[in-house]
Amino acid sequence: MNQPTSDPLAGHQAATAPAPVPTVRGLFLGFLGLGLIGFGGVLPLARRMIVEQRRWLSADEFTELLGLCQFLPGGNIINLSVAIGMRFRGVPGALAAVLGLITAPTIIVVMLGMFYQRFDNLYLRHMFAGLAAGAAGLLVATALKMAMPLRGRPLAILIATAFFFAIAILRFPLLPTMLVLVPLSIVATARWSA
Amino acid sequence: MIPLLLTLAAIFAELSLLAFGGGNTILPEMQRQVVEVHHWMSAQDFSAMFALAQAAPGPNMMVVTLVGWRVAGWWGVLVSSLAKFGPSSLLTVLALHGWQRFKDAPLRRTIQAGLVPMTVGLVAASASLIAAASDHAWILAAITALCALTTFRTRIHPLWMLAAGALVGLSGIGQ
Numbered sequence: 001m002n003q004p005t006s007d008p009l010a011g012h013q014a015a016t017a018p019a020p021v022p023t024v025r026g027l028f029l030g031f032l033g034l035g036l037i038g039f040g041g042v043l044p045l046a047r048r049m050i051v052e053q054r055r056w057l058s059a060d061e062f063t064e065l066l067g068l069c070q071f072l073p074g075g076n077i078i079n080l081s082v083a084i085g086m087r088f089r090g091v092p093g094a095l096a097a098v099l100g101l102i103t104a105p106t107i108i109v110v111m112l113g114m115f116y117q118r119f120d121n122l123y124l125r126h127m128f129a130g131l132a133a134g135a136a137g138l139l140v141a142t143a144l145k146m147a148m149p150l151r152g153r154p155l156a157i158l159i160a161t162a163f164f165f166a167i168a169i170l171r172f173p174l175l176p177t178m179l180v181l182v183p184l185s186i187v188a189t190a191r192w193s194a
Numbered sequence: 195m196i197p198l199l200l201t202l203a204a205i206f207a208e209l210s211l212l213a214f215g216g217g218n219t220i221l222p223e224m225q226r227q228v229v230e231v232h233h234w235m236s237a238q239d240f241s242a243m244f245a246l247a248q249a250a251p252g253p254n255m256m257v258v259t260l261v262g263w264r265v266a267g268w269w270g271v272l273v274s275s276l277a278k279f280g281p282s283s284l285l286t287v288l289a290l291h292g293w294q295r296f297k298d299a300p301l302r303r304t305i306q307a308g309l310v311p312m313t314v315g316l317v318a319a320s321a322s323l324i325a326a327a328s329d330h331a332w333i334l335a336a337i338t339a340l341c342a343l344t345t346f347r348t349r350i351h352p353l354w355m356l357a358a359g360a361l362v363g364l365s366g367i368g369q
Binding site: 072087101127128160164186190 | 208209210211212213214215216217218220222223226230241242243244245246247248249250251252253254255256259260263264268271275279281282283285286287289290293297302304305306307308309310311312313314315316317318319320321322323324325328329330331334335337338339340341342343344345346352355356357358359360361362363364365366369
């Protein structure tokens with residue numbers, strides 16, 4: 001017979017060995033590894049590291065925390081590192097996690113920038129132009145994938161188009177654009193789906 | 195130097211709090227500030243910075259770091275990183291407590307659903323601005339189109355697309 005417990009996940013976690021609460025150092029190292037291997041989107045790798053490898057969170061806890069991070073402004077993974085660090089080790093944990101995540105990419109990206117600036121010859125300029133065109137293509141694909149769920153929702157398409165027009169064509173500043181369009185979008189979406 | 199760093203801090207702190215739906219939504223505003231308002235670099239250079247950041251590992255907002263470095267060296271890196279990641283992180287810490295109750299509230303769902311069309315519009319704006327600044331030759335436009343189509347249609351890793359783009363660029367064809 002299962003003993004009744006206050007934590008509904010306790011029984012499930014006992015099936016596998018319960019992972020100990022990560023240390024500040026462990027948080028730093030975990031996210032450091034993530035920052036080093038995460039090319040072109042860290043999210044799937046983050047889930048594997050946090051849920052499957054280090055077992056800091058259960059799959060449900062991960063999904064719930066990610067929900068918060070996607071709701072708030074800022075990069076999802078940056079917010080996730082802060083939330084996980086905070087949850088286990090308070091402010092030192094949050095700092096360790098976010099610093100672990102961005103330290104290595106910061107150094108690497110600045111080295112790439114130095115390289116780009118220092119070696120200015122025709123071959124490299126051509127190569128970087130090709131790289132930039134490829135990166136633009138990836139962004140176009142991201143936009144297309146994100147737009148697919150809006151199919152068959154004329155109001156949502158209209159609002160997305162309004163944002164596109166204001167920002168890309170008219171080049172309006174983002175803050176005033178959001179102050180006007182976001183309330184409209186929220187009210188319209190709520191009405192439409194009701 | 196100090197006024198420059200303060201300007202960087204102000205720009206990225208604002209972007210930090212406006213970045214609903216992730217980093218790609220604020221690229222147009224970042225480009226507007228960096229290129230059109232402050233003339234720190236050309237639109238083409240900004241696109242190159244974005245591409246370099248995409249070619250590096252880590253979260254996809256490393257273009258912030260690169261802009262800070264380009265504008266004000268290592269101090270620029272420090273200030274722009276703090277300003278970009280600080281405010282949103284602080285908000286995350288504060289929100290962590292209320293989230294348990296708020297996550298099931300109908301208002302939360304209403305707001306989140308209402309933000310989706312905005313995110314789509316802003317990422318589309320990012321894509322068109324970055325593409326317009328990157329594609330100054332027919333071959334580059336072709337690379338963008340092929341990378342976009344391949345990534346949209348298949349599950350091929352994005353890093354291969356960047357490598358292919360760089361290789362075709364290196365050949366010099368059409369440039």
